[in-house]
Structure formats: structure tokens, C-alpha cells
Amino acid sequence: MIVVSSCLAGLEVRYNGTHSLDETIRQLVNENKAVTICPELLGGFTTPREPAEIIGGDGYDVLDGNAKVVEKSGRDVTELYIKGAHAALEKARKLQASTVVLKENSPSCGSTMIYNGEFKGKKIVGNGVTSALLKRNGIQVLNEEQFVETMK
Template sequence: MLEKIQKLAGENKAVLVCPEVMGGCPTPREPAEIVFGTGEDVLDGRAKVIDRSGREVTELFVEGAYKALETARKHNATLIVLKENSPSCGSGMIYDGHFSGNKIPGEGVTAALLRREGFKVISEQEFASGAFDIR
């Protein structure tokens, strides 16, 4: 699947971004999870993103989401493919905020913002399977 995405990027049909890096998160970085909600809740100020050490990184995740939104608008994106389970990019499942490995239905901060702004968002699994409607 990664080869397919890289091929599209090489043909100027895809743009590769990482909202977490765009927001100022270091690489490598500690795992982070949304606590007390989902990406929608983070955007509305009802939940936070915390890393495994307990440091709040909400601002970095929100900033990265808005930079990803700017990029999507700049390139007139018609389809956004995001990494499932991520506190930024999860489009259907995210970790539960307890660093327990348990997943819950929900979306990450970037996925929530992009959907809120009308973009079609799917996971990398949906993209790989071809089980999506481009409209």
C-alpha cells in the first residue's frame, strides 16, 4: 500500500504530510492518546491529547490539524487517506486514552477537522482495499 501512495505522490497525484510533525511534535516521539473523548471533543475544547509521560500536547495536535487542512485546501484534495488509530489521523478508531492498547470508535483531531470542513476522509485500510467511494 505504501508503494501505491508513493507512486501517486511521484505522479503529483498525492501529497504526503504528517500533522503531528507539522504541529511541532518531535520525531521520534512518545505515544499520545486523546483522553476524555475524541478528536471532535479536542477541537471543541472538551478533551485533551496527552503523551505517555503525562505531558499535554493538545496544542501541537490542533496546530498540526489546521496545517493539514491548509495543505488539503491548497491542493484541492478530493480524498484524504489517514493512518487509523492515531490521535491525529484515526478515521474510525482511536486508542481509549488509557495507554492500555484498547481501541474505541472515534476519530483523531486531524480527521475530525478535515471531515468538519467537508473533506472525504478514509483509513489506509479502506484505501488499500479499494472499498471507498471517491465522491
């Protein structure tokens, strides 16, 4: 089974109530070949919610207690991000996911790039919290572009 970010399948679960539709991914979900997850909703957030970024490192650093996830207005939401990551890992394991496709740039789902914690739209190389936890547990994570490449 393939597990995909809910927003890539067109579900309006992003912080601002929008989606990040990828038609290839939506089709897989419609054909029951992929299952959606949203780590932030699994962590207890609702939509809409404040944007959040990782400050002081990336998802691996958050898992190790060396960085935190903070909302734009300053609330520390690190624990909720870690909770969502563990829930996503559990779901991926239950589904025996062969591949997990997560939305790039997100503080949860980014798997090569994330925002740098300044809320200025600047990106740095790094993983979101969920991607880091999945990778640390031996699960392959691809972003939407990498995945679509594998389908060609």
C-alpha cells in the first residue's frame, strides 16, 4: 500500500484550508491504491490553523529534543508535531506501506526541504518531523515530484 499526504490527494487540510492537489496521487487514492494521512490532524490540530515552522534545526533535531516547532504567533507546538509523527508511523506500519509520499516543504511532511523558522518564506535542506521519524524507522519517504518521476 502507498500512503500519501492528504493535501496531495486534494483534501483541504492545509493550515490555511487549501489543498496541494497532485492529480496522479488523487487518482491512486480514488483507485484504492493509496491511503491518505495528515500528520498535523493526527497530532490534534484542526483546519484552519496557524502556520508553523521548525526553529533550530530540522525534524531529526526536533525528535532529539534539539529544535522546536513554533506557530507564527509564538506558541510551542513541538509535542503535537511529535504526536502526529508517531501516529503517522503507526498508520504506515499497520498498512505495511511500501512507499510514503509526503508534501514537500511542510514542517511535518517535507522530506528534502523545509522553511527555516523565520516565517519569511526561506527554505533550507532538511526533513519535517514526520518524514524524519519515518526515515529513522526504515520507511522510504518520497516527495510528490520524486514519486511522480517513479511513475513514468
